[in-house]
Amino acid sequence: MHSGSMATANDDHCSRRTKLLGLVSHDILEVGPDFDEHSNLFDAGLDSMAIMQLLILIEQNFGVRLPAAKLTRANFSSVADLARLMDSEAAPG
Amino acid sequence: MSLFFGKELARLTGADCFVLALDRMMHRHGQHGLIGQTHVRMNSVPDIARVEESARGLAAAHPLLDAVVRRNPFTLRAAWHEGRRTERHLPVNLWFEKGACVPDGRRATEIASEDVWVDHVLNQQLGSRNGLRNLHIDLVLLRGGGSLLVLTWTHLLFDGKGAEFLVDALVNPPPPGSAAALPVPPAVPPRVTLRERIRIATPVVERFFGLAADRYVSLAGPHPRPGRLRFRMLTFDVGSTERIQARMEAAVGPLFRIGYFLACALRAHRQAFLARGSDPAHYVVSLPVQIRKKGLGTVPFQNCVTILFFAMARASLDSMAAAAKLAQAQFEEMTRGRLDRSFTQVLELLRRLPSAVYLAFVRRQFGGEITAFFHSFTGEFSAGLGDVFGARVTNAYHIPSVSAPPGSGLFFGLFNGRLNVTFSWREGSATREEADLVLARVREDLLGGDPTDFQPEEGTGCAPT
Numbered sequence: 001m002h003s004g005s006m007a008t009a010n011d012d013h014c015s016r017r018t019k020l021l022g023l024v025s026h027d028i029l030e031v032g033p034d035f036d037e038h039s040n041l042f043d044a045g046l047d048s049m050a051i052m053q054l055l056i057l058i059e060q061n062f063g064v065r066l067p068a069a070k071l072t073r074a075n076f077s078s079v080a081d082l083a084r085l086m087d088s089e090a091a092p093g
Numbered sequence: 094m095s096l097f098f099g100k101e102l103a104r105l106t107g108a109d110c111f112v113l114a115l116d117r118m119m120h121r122h123g124q125h126g127l128i129g130q131t132h133v134r135m136n137s138v139p140d141i142a143r144v145e146e147s148a149r150g151l152a153a154a155h156p157l158l159d160a161v162v163r164r165n166p167f168t169l170r171a172a173w174h175e176g177r178r179t180e181r182h183l184p185v186n187l188w189f190e191k192g193a194c195v196p197d198g199r200r201a202t203e204i205a206s207e208d209v210w211v212d213h214v215l216n217q218q219l220g221s222r223n224g225l226r227n228l229h230i231d232l233v234l235l236r237g238g239g240s241l242l243v244l245t246w247t248h249l250l251f252d253g254k255g256a257e258f259l260v261d262a263l264v265n266p267p268p269p270g271s272a273a274a275l276p277v278p279p280a281v282p283p284r285v286t287l288r289e290r291i292r293i294a295t296p297v298v299e300r301f302f303g304l305a306a307d308r309y310v311s312l313a314g315p316h317p318r319p320g321r322l323r324f325r326m327l328t329f330d331v332g333s334t335e336r337i338q339a340r341m342e343a344a345v346g347p348l349f350r351i352g353y354f355l356a357c358a359l360r361a362h363r364q365a366f367l368a369r370g371s372d373p374a375h376y377v378v379s380l381p382v383q384i385r386k387k388g389l390g391t392v393p394f395q396n397c398v399t400i401l402f403f404a405m406a407r408a409s410l411d412s413m414a415a416a417a418k419l420a421q422a423q424f425e426e427m428t429r430g431r432l433d434r435s436f437t438q439v440l441e442l443l444r445r446l447p448s449a450v451y452l453a454f455v456r457r458q459f460g461g462e463i464t465a466f467f468h469s470f471t472g473e474f475s476a477g478l479g480d481v482f483g484a485r486v487t488n489a490y491h492i493p494s495v496s497a498p499p500g501s502g503l504f505f506g507l508f509n510g511r512l513n514v515t516f517s518w519r520e521g522s523a524t525r526e527e528a529d530l531v532l533a534r535v536r537e538d539l540l541g542g543d544p545t546d547f548q549p550e551e552g553t554g555c556a557p558t
Contacts, residue, residue, distance in 0.1 A: 048351035
């Protein structure tokens with residue numbers, strides 16, 4: 001892949017993670033100052049309702065629909081993991 | 094209104110008013126109101142003096158624990174008003190099973206057994222015993238050396254998650270001299286025009302009209318009736334709970350437990366109907382879901398729930414997998430359609446309706462029934478609850494009361510990797526034999542395979558008659 005494309009892809013990924021962290025912190029969970037993209041979402045209180053609401057927000061804000069069959073506790077456990085999952089679903093081919 | 098009622102402390106929300114309507118119906122029909130009981134089971138006896146001191150702190154800090162709900166006759170707005178007592182005293186009532194050791198210098202009342210005592214306390218009017226109007230605290234010393242901390246509370250005060258916050262506040266009191274840990278919200282709804290409120294509320298109202306076409310029944314039937322509250326519990330150990338989780342993941346994936354447990358509750362209730370020689374064509378089940386933002390301890394003193402209404406036809410209950418998938422699909426559909434927000438708005442719109450009128454609407458719409466049965470999954474009980482003043486916590490769960498109608502409820506919760514299942518019912522709405530059938534179906538559906546795999550760990554919670 002061209003280095004320019006890689007830089008753009010990395011920028012997109014970083015900005016997606018930042019935006020996703022904001023959505024989780026403000027719209028889904030009540031979090032403390034130490035909460036970051038590696039904090040465990042389930043330990044922070046994520047439950048079925050919050051998961052569903054987060055999936056809807058991801059669709060609305062990023063245009064990525066995450067199929068329930070692909071969701072696991074491992075790939076949904078932090079904002080960073082979720083962002084990687086979104087990247088893999090959004091990638092062409 | 095403080096002229097007549099005492100100082101107003103907090104307004105009731107829409108969800109609180111829904112509970113108020115149920116509570117009033119229950120009082121009118123000899124059911125003692127909608128209460129909940131929270132049990133914290135320990136492997137030894139906690140430092141009783143510290144429990145008492147913490148209880149005193151809670152009583153001093155939270156006037157809502159002794160407050161009264163009154164409806165303004167002019168505005169019809171319901172609110173908590175300060176109780177008449179100038180000093181709020183919240184004792185920790187001490188009991189001991191015969192053979193249990195009572196610490197020196199302590200006075201405790203002997204009881205025949207935990208089961209008999211719990212049955213007795215569950216069927217007493219809250220506020221009639223030694224405690225505050227809306228909360229009692231008891232500590233039962235068990236003959237095996239363990240103990241049971243019991244909080245009995247009115248559902249008007251909060252929901253199950255709120256009760257867990259109160260347990261947290263009891264076992265983790267703030268340092269002396271610091272502010273009370275539990276905020277009381279203003280309960281003022283956001284400023285939204287009536288037109289906008291109606292627009293938001295419309296989707297769930299449309300769903301109600303659809304649901305009303307499919308007549309459903311509860312074990313109690315549509316007419317309110319008195320009856321003692323009974324309950325039975327199952328507690329699955331860590332290994333069994335892991336097996337349950339694995340079976341759930343195979344059916345619906347690892348993340349959405351809500352639909353799986355609902356499917357289990359539906360099939361279990363169907364078992365009770367089949368034993369009566371009937372097999373209802375439809376079920377409509379109300380499922381409360383938290384609308385508190387998850388995470389840090391937030392507001393306890395409210396019913397912070399909305400309700401999703403699931404509709405299942407008999408044919409979809411023939412297998413756990415099919416029922417769970419359909420429940421999950423409805424959950425997704427209702428969440429996408431923002432029916433959670435829609436029902437919250439309906440509750441806000443109905444907030445000022447007198448309780449009798451409130452329920453008259455429900456009963457007219459659904460032929461007297463409220464829901465086929467009550468059901469909830471409260472998730473992990475107060476993550477981090479490890480010990481109570483020196484005594485290690487071995488289990489914690491709720492015993493919800495149920496009104497009749499519907500007469501029964503199945504409730505699921507987790508504590509430290511163990512699944513607790515409570516079946517509550519009203520005498521006259523269901524029988525002990527039906528309770529056995531319900532729980533046998535729960536065991537088989539959750540664990541599969543040989544039902545003898547399961548070894549019950551807890552008592553039945555039912556006093557012998």
